[in-house]
Amino acid sequence: MAGQVKMMIRWMAPLAVLLTLFAPTLTFAEPGTKVSTPASSESCGVRLLKDEDYFPALLEGIDRARQEIALTVFFFKTSGFKDNRPDRILVHLREAVRRGVRVDAVIEQGKERENVTEVNADAARKLRAAGIRVCMDAPDRTMHTKMVVIDRRTLFIGSHNLTQSALKYNREVSVRIESPPLAEEALRYMKSLCR
Numbered sequence: 001m002a003g004q005v006k007m008m009i010r011w012m013a014p015l016a017v018l019l020t021l022f023a024p025t026l027t028f029a030e031p032g033t034k035v036s037t038p039a040s041s042e043s044c045g046v047r048l049l050k051d052e053d054y055f056p057a058l059l060e061g062i063d064r065a066r067q068e069i070a071l072t073v074f075f076f077k078t079s080g081f082k083d084n085r086p087d088r089i090l091v092h093l094r095e096a097v098r099r100g101v102r103v104d105a106v107i108e109q110g111k112e113r114e115n116v117t118e119v120n121a122d123a124a125r126k127l128r129a130a131g132i133r134v135c136m137d138a139p140d141r142t143m144h145t146k147m148v149v150i151d152r153r154t155l156f157i158g159s160h161n162l163t164q165s166a167l168k169y170n171r172e173v174s175v176r177i178e179s180p181p182l183a184e185e186a187l188r189y190m191k192s193l194c195r
Contacts, residue, residue: 076162
């Protein structure tokens with residue numbers, strides 16, 4: 001039962017973030033009444049990234065980075081195949097490092113012999129080989145966040161892990177937010193995970 005509660009909390013956290021962000025723009029009306037449409041999310045610096053929309057938006061963000069990329073991810077599963085989306089993200093991160101962009105990653109380190117631990121350890125080796133600074137979080141507490149901060153102004157946050165399933169097949173939702181104060185707050189939180 002405790003495991004089910006933990007799992008439910010993990011799935012509800014991204015939803016709570018999204019509701020907090022979009023609650024001011026939600027409009028409720030009686031059935032059959034006409035409601036005026038609020039301004040698009042793009043006009044307020046927020047873009048909802050559903051399912052496969054996340055992958056090209058993230059690659060674009062990585063490619064536009066000029067100074068710094070910081071990411072946290074629960075599951076980063078590369079396969080070594082060039083058409084695998086997590087491998088393509090790794091290539092774009094490596095190219096960012098070559099352009100002089102500092103790239104830091106915080107990755108979940110579960111308990112020994114868990115699949116996520118072994119897969120993430122392999123991804124960490126590949127990231128380090130690409131010149132990316134990697135921190136594996138403490139194994140005593142699950143780090144389930146999925147965030148990317150680019151140049152201290154753009155924040156990607158939501159449910160997308162860096163796996164082929166999450167980036168191509170699953171029903172996932174994340175948001176891209178253009179907000180230097182929120183990006184800074186997310187960056188401070190990321191740094192707190194590696195103490």
